[in-house]
Amino acid sequence: MLLVKKKILIGMTGGIACYKIPILVRALKKEKAEVKIVMTEAATKFITPLTLETVSENPVAIDMFEPKSYIATRHIDLSEWADVNLIAPATANCLGKIASGISDDLLTTVICATTTDTIFSPAMNVHMWENKITQRNIQILKDIGYLFIDPAEGEMACKHYGVGRMPEPEDLLVELVKHLTKKQTRSVKKKAY
Numbered sequence: 001m002l003l004v005k006k007k008i009l010i011g012m013t014g015g016i017a018c019y020k021i022p023i024l025v026r027a028l029k030k031e032k033a034e035v036k037i038v039m040t041e042a043a044t045k046f047i048t049p050l051t052l053e054t055v056s057e058n059p060v061a062i063d064m065f066e067p068k069s070y071i072a073t074r075h076i077d078l079s080e081w082a083d084v085n086l087i088a089p090a091t092a093n094c095l096g097k098i099a100s101g102i103s104d105d106l107l108t109t110v111i112c113a114t115t116t117d118t119i120f121s122p123a124m125n126v127h128m129w130e131n132k133i134t135q136r137n138i139q140i141l142k143d144i145g146y147l148f149i150d151p152a153e154g155e156m157a158c159k160h161y162g163v164g165r166m167p168e169p170e171d172l173l174v175e176l177v178k179h180l181t182k183k184q185t186r187s188v189k190k191k192a193y
């Protein structure tokens with residue numbers, strides 16, 4: 001149990017790699033982490049909030065203006081909750097918005113408001129990844145101090161081959177453990193979850 005009582009906020013944006021996140025969440029829960037999830041509207045097209053609520057054992061936040069919410073400042077509460085924020089998958093769109101200071105939905109507002117370490121795991125088609133605007137936005141975010149897990153190379157859902165695949169859930173787990181324990185945890189064994 002490597003993550004007892006560690007709080008991890010996962011921000012999911014609208015990429016095909018959303019299918020990997022429930023597996024990551026299960027792995028985090030097995031390591032005894034607390035997990036909350038914020039999804040963009042686009043992310044909900046790829047995987048249902050119900051699945052994420054079930055594996056995280058927490059409500060999933062999507063709407064900025066939640067009519068039933070009794071906590072009007074939920075975006076601030078979420079921005080202050082975690083020990084680390086992981087944006088995965090991170091779309092080209094969300095990287096551009098956050099690099100430009102745009103906060104037009106709950107997730108980008110939470111990231112604008114947070115002072116917690118934030119790690120992006122970009123995932124996109126190879127041409128989107130190599131696009132100079134995407135690379136410029138990533139450089140802007142890195143220069144400010146945001147952290148990145150580089151995408152892997154391989155075949156993509158669109159059948160292109162190249163860099164842009166989100167790393168597998170067990171690789172994201174290793175990166176989170178490394179970050180949260182600030183120790184060399186390269187020896188953390190990959191497990192099946």
Ligand SMILES: Cc1cc2nc3c(=O)[nH]c(=O)nc-3n(C[C@H](O)[C@H](O)[C@H](O)COP(=O)(O)O)c2cc1C
Pocket residue numbers: 012013014015016017040041042043090091092093094123124125128
């Ligand atoms: C089937 C499908 C797969 C997509 N996969 C990705 C992806 O992997 N990465 C990406 O940056 N955008 C991808 N997109 C485009 C995003 O969903 C789109 O830019 C969306 O506006 C992102 O919104 P968000 O950043 O608010 O979640 C995909 C779109 C579709 C229809």
